[in-house]
Amino acid sequence: MDVDFQNSFLFILLCLLSLLCYSLYIRKPQRLDLPPSPPSLPIIGHFHLILSLLIHKSFQKLSSKHGPLLYLRIFNVPIVLVSSSSVASEIFKTHDLNVSFRGLPPLDESLLFGSSTFLMAPQGDYLKFMKKLLVTNLLGSQALERSRCIRADELELFYANLLGKAMNKEVVDIGKEAMSLSNSIIFKMLMGRSFCYGEAERARGLVIESFALFKKIALATLLHKPLKKFGISLFKKDIMSVSDRFDELLERVLVKHEEEKRSEHQSADMMDVLLEAFRDQNAESKITRNHIKTFFIELFIAGTDSMGQSTQWAMAELMNSPNILERLRKEIESVVGKTSLIQETDLPNLPYLQAVVKEVLRLHPPAPLFARTSREECRIRGFYIPENTTLLVNVYAVMRDPNSWEDPNEFKPERFLASLGTGEEDERREQAHKYIPFGSGRRGCPGANLTYIFVGTAVGMMVQCFDWKIEGGQVKLEEAAGELNLTMAHPLRCTPVARAINPFGFQITCR
Numbered sequence: 223m224d225v226d227f228q229n230s231f232l233f234i235l236l237c238l239l240s241l242l243c244y245s246l247y248i249r250k251p252q253r254l255d256l257p258p259s260p261p262s263l264p265i266i267g268h269f270h271l272i273l274s275l276l277i278h279k280s281f282q283k284l285s286s287k288h289g290p291l292l293y294l295r296i297f298n299v300p301i302v303l304v305s306s307s308s309v310a311s312e313i314f315k316t317h318d319l320n321v322s323f324r325g326l327p328p329l330d331e332s333l334l335f336g337s338s339t340f341l342m343a344p345q346g347d348y349l350k351f352m353k354k355l356l357v358t359n360l361l362g363s364q365a366l367e368r369s370r371c372i373r374a375d376e377l378e379l380f381y382a383n384l385l386g387k388a389m390n391k392e393v394v395d396i397g398k399e400a401m402s403l404s405n406s407i408i409f410k411m412l413m414g415r416s417f418c419y420g421e422a423e424r425a426r427g428l429v430i431e432s433f434a435l436f437k438k439i440a441l442a443t444l445l446h447k448p449l450k451k452f453g454i455s456l457f458k459k460d461i462m463s464v465s466d467r468f469d470e471l472l473e474r475v476l477v478k479h480e481e482e483k484r485s486e487h488q489s490a491d492m493m494d495v496l497l498e499a500f501r502d503q504n505a506e507s508k509i510t511r512n513h514i515k516t517f518f519i520e521l522f523i524a525g526t527d528s529m530g531q532s533t534q535w536a537m538a539e540l541m542n543s544p545n546i547l548e549r550l551r552k553e554i555e556s557v558v559g560k561t562s563l564i565q566e567t568d569l570p571n572l573p574y575l576q577a578v579v580k581e582v583l584r585l586h587p588p589a590p591l592f593a594r595t596s597r598e599e600c601r602i603r604g605f606y607i608p609e610n611t612t613l614l615v616n617v618y619a620v621m622r623d624p625n626s627w628e629d630p631n632e633f634k635p636e637r638f639l640a641s642l643g644t645g646e647e648d649e650r651r652e653q654a655h656k657y658i659p660f661g662s663g664r665r666g667c668p669g670a671n672l673t674y675i676f677v678g679t680a681v682g683m684m685v686q687c688f689d690w691k692i693e694g695g696q697v698k699l700e701e702a703a704g705e706l707n708l709t710m711a712h713p714l715r716c717t718p719v720a721r722a723i724n725p726f727g728f729q730i731t732c733r
C-alpha cells in the first residue's frame with residue numbers, strides 16, 4: 223500500500239482519535255444481510271484503503287476480488303462501494319430519490335462546501351430553484367446557444383496563443399493551457415459584463431488550491447459527525463484560508479456588477495439573475511450573498527479542472543495513436559475545410575470527434591468516484607443498506623468493467639460510433655448506466671453538454687491546426703497519485719507546429 227508522509231501523519235492522528243471514539247461508544251452488532259465486507263482492521267476498519275495513492279484503483283482491485291457491492295467501514299462511518307453498471311443501474315432506477323443527497327458539509331461558515339452549498343444541498347426548494355436558474359441561464363441548450371460567441375472568441379484567442387508558441391518553437395503544457403481556457407470561458411459565462419481576465423486568473427489559482435484541499439475536505443466531511451461531538455473541526459484553518467480569499471474576490475465582483483448598470487441592448491446575465499433573486503423578498507427560495515458566492519465557487523471547481531483535464535487526456539491519447547489522430551484530422555478537414563476554424567456548430571457533423579471525446583471520458587473520467595447518501599434504509603441487490611450510509615460509486619471501475627466493455631483498457635473511439643450514428647434509443651438506454659462520467663439520475667452533472675462542446679472544439683482545433691512534437695516520441699499515460707480527481711502524472715508537454723492551412727482564411731467573428 224502506497225502511503226505518503228502527510229497521510230501517515232493523518233493516519234496516526236486519526237487512530238488516536240478513534241481510540242477515544244471507541245472508548246465512548248460500544249459498537250453495535252452488525253446485521254447479517256449487509257453487503258459483503260472484505261477483511262478490515264480493528265478500530266479503523268477499511269480506513270487504510272483510502273490512504274492509497276490511487277483510491278479508485280485500489281477500490282477497483284478490491285471489487286474485482288470481493289464483488290461489485292461492498293460494505294466498508296471507515297472507523298465507525300459506513301460506506302457502500304458500488305463498482306458495476308448493473309448495481310449502479312439498480313440504484314439510479316429504483317432508489318434515485320432516496321440517494322439524491324450527497325452528505326454533510328464539513329464547515330458551516332466556509333464558502334467551500336459549507337452551509338450555503340449547492341453541490342451538497344438536500345432535495346428541496348433551494349436546490350430546485352438554483353437548478354432551474356442554472357439550466358435556464360447557463361447550461362441548458364438555449365442558454366448555451368446564447369453564450370456561443372463567448373466560447374468562439376476564447377477559442378480564437380486560444381488558437382492565436384498556440385500559433386504564437388508554434389512560431390517561437392515553444393513547448394506548451396496542454397493541461398495548463400486548456401485549464402486556462404476553461405477557466406476564462408466559465409468565468410465569462412458566469413460574470414457576464416463584469417468579466418476581467420485578472421480576476422479570472424485569481425479564481426483559477428484558488429480553484430487549484432481548492433483541489434489540493436479536496437482529500438482533506440472529503441475526510442472532514444466523512445468524519446464530520448463523529449468529530450463534531452468532540453468539538454473538533456478537521457483542517458478548519460486551511461479550508462477557511464481559501465474560503466476567505468474566494469469571499470474577498472467574489473464580493474468585489476458582486477459589488478462591481480451591482481454598480482455597472484446594464485445597457486439597453488444587454489440581456490440579463492447569470493449574475494444579474496442571481497442578484498435579482500437575492501433582492502426579491504418574494505423569491506421562490508430566499509438566497510443570500512453567500513449562496514451566490516458558494517454557487518460560483520462550486521461551478522468553477524466542478525467545471526474548470528474537469529474540462530481542462532479531459533482535453534489533456536484526449537490529446538495524450540491521440541498522440542499515442544497516430545492512426546486515430548489521422549482519421550480524426552481527415553474527418554475535420556472534410557467537414558470544416560482548411561480555411562475556417564472549427565466551431566461548435568460543426569460538432570453534430572463530426573461523429574468521430576464526438577466518439578473520441580466520449581472514449582476519453584470513459585477511460586479517464588475526471589471524477590473517478592462520486593458520493594451519495596441514503597436518506598432512508600433500503601435494499602440493493604437484496605442486501606440491507608442502512609439509512610445515512612454513504613454510497614461511493616466507482617465511476618472508473620464501472621467504465622472499465624470487462625462485463626460491460628470489450629477491451630475495457632483500450633482507447634477505441636469506434637465503439638461509440640454505432641450509437642452516435644443511429645441515435646438509437648435502445649442503445650442509449652443500454653449505455654446509460656455503464657457510461658457514467660457525469661454520474662446519473664437527478665443529481666447527475668448538468669455540465670455534460672458544455673463539456674462535450676468544450677472538449678470537442680478545443681481538441682478539434684488543436685488537431686486541425688497543429689502537428690505536435692513530443693520529446694521521446696511517446697506520451698506517458700500514468701495517473702497522478704494522491705489526487706481525488708483523475709490527473710496526468712506527467713503533464714503533457716509538447717511543441718505545436720503550425721500546419722499548412724490558411725489561418726488568415728479563418729472568420730474572426732462568431733458564425
Ligand code: HEM
Nearest residue numbers: 341524525528529589592659660661662665666667669673
Ligand atoms: C469533464 C467534465 C465533467 C465531469 C466528468 C463532471 C462530472 C460530474 C459528476 C460525476 C458529478 C456527480 C454526479 C452524480 O452525483 O450523479 C457532477 C456533478 C455536478 N457537476 Fe459536473 N462534471 C463535469 C463538468 C461540469 C461542468 C462544466 C459544470 C458546470 C460549469 C459542472 C457542474 C456540476 C454540478 C453543478 C454538479 C452537481 C449537480 C447536483 O448536485 O445536482 N460539471 N459532475
